[in-house]
Amino acid sequence: MNLPFFLRDQYNEIKEIYPGLYPPINISDFWVISGLLDFTAKYQGISIKDKYQIEILIPITNPLHIPFAREIGGRIPMDFHHSTEGLCLGEPGRVIQKFNEEPTLLGFINNCLIPYLYNFSYKEKFGYLIFGELSHGTTGLLEYYQELFGIKDRKRILQLLGLCINSHLNGQIRCPCGSKKKLRKCHGILLNGLISGVPREIIKAEYDLINNGNKSHKFSPR
């Protein structure tokens, strides 16, 4: 199978910076880039230099999809933020937003993967996660939206998410957050950001999960 041109170009871009990563090879349903990711990253003045054995998987049938990442050196334990596909870099909708800011392999590595690894290295060094973490499963989704919207109440969060799923936002209604302001002067801007950045079916899936806490539903938004 031939490597798509854009993937070849994107690989050429990353290999200049991360020469430990080998060219994509075809393994079953994925293009797989693997090797040593040797990086230096800095956050709030603290610089960490580290390296991880990683794999980046790009689905062949949908190469524009966000890649999956795995750590294969045996350093990050399975109970540290993993999904069935690999490392769980963040809340699914947020990962898509983040990725779309710079939707290339290099962008993925720099904006999504390295911060995750930095967080882990930081914990190894200093004993805690500098970026914090979300709980697993539905609880973590709720925590994410609580933080994003700045409100605690589950029902109100569901009402806000519900607005994103339905047709279009009416800025004139009262904001469901309870502020008594009009939506457009309150959470409207945030909701517009969600609607434009995150596929509707993902918001819908998360809405359903938070709504019924349905644990038997296998959540695979990506």
Added chain:
Amino acid sequence: MIRLSQNDISGLLLGITQKLDISDSLYIAAEQKYKAVGEWLSGDNSPFAILSPTIYPQGSFQFGTIVKPLTDTDDYDLDIVFEVMLSKDEITQEALKNSVGKRLKDHGIYKNLLDKEGRRCWTLQYADSARFHMDILPAIPGEDVIPLLLSMNVPESLAKTSISITDKTLSNYSRINLQWPLSNPKGYSAWFRNRMLIQFENLRRIIATERKSSLGEVPEYTIKTPLQRCIQLLKRHRDIQFAEELEIKPASIIITTLAANAYNNEADLLKALVSITDKMPNYIINRNGVSWVSNPTDPRENFADRWQEDPQKLPAFKNWHQQFKTEIGDLLNCEDLDEAKEKLILMFGENVSENVIDEFKSSHKEHNQKGQIGIISSHPTVEIQDPMKPWGEELY
């Protein structure tokens, strides 16, 4: 006293496996010999010439997991398949087996090398100096089982190489009959390769770069992944543990299958070994009270079927595995080279361990004289902005 890091221990284990490898010259000699047998069996004067015959290796020679025998008087075992295009309604198992045997007996040299007829194979016992024997397995395609295998979720790419083989202990051996024993060495080999594909391709690139050659020019037998290395270590340890109890020695196919299942493409030998050792028993499943090591190309086949016949075998496997795990743990706790040497000798034998320790000492000395050269990294710093918090699915 030389203090040891985990890297050093990984290096020592790698050194051991290199000592366990078959030498290049022996490998090439073996390859030439089986190809020569293939030519004789398939050549113009052969009755098989018109039956699209093929000959190919199977077993540890094919997987790259061969381990040097414990003593100089023991043989390497080279397993090959001889497959011809016939169907089960055209020939009996006996006729196929005998016609291969007859063709071998027609050869001036092979007739003298031929051993007593085996249950499924013909064996050529080469001279002592050659140090190996060759098991030749007569076979015909087994395509009639493909639909059944597919229905059991065996991938088509693996199922399609199934073959039918003979077994002279079966009651239908001399009759035209569709119930032949099955095997699938090509499928198994493809499965095994797939389990380590990432590291295999990585190493192929590394070797090609070192040799300044193209990927295609790297002989596959020179590529050894951590999985292959781990299997060599496990098999060697087993050979030593069961040197006096051959009848309950765990089979290589069981060790290979469990280890390949447990391998997660770790790049580092020691990490791979620790993780494989931990996880390999998880792939012995319990099917209605029977301990089962499933053949990945045919879930109906239990590689551990002999554990039923001999109740000592399963405990023997478990004890050996536990022993290996404990000794690896001890090795990891070794602080200096002398301590490690003792453990390595216990696990993998005196000769190979002493050689490796000597080499380690001399390279260590050299290294100290040269001094450490720092590697300066040129990549730019990633400034992290607005980082995400990691999340996780609930894994059920």
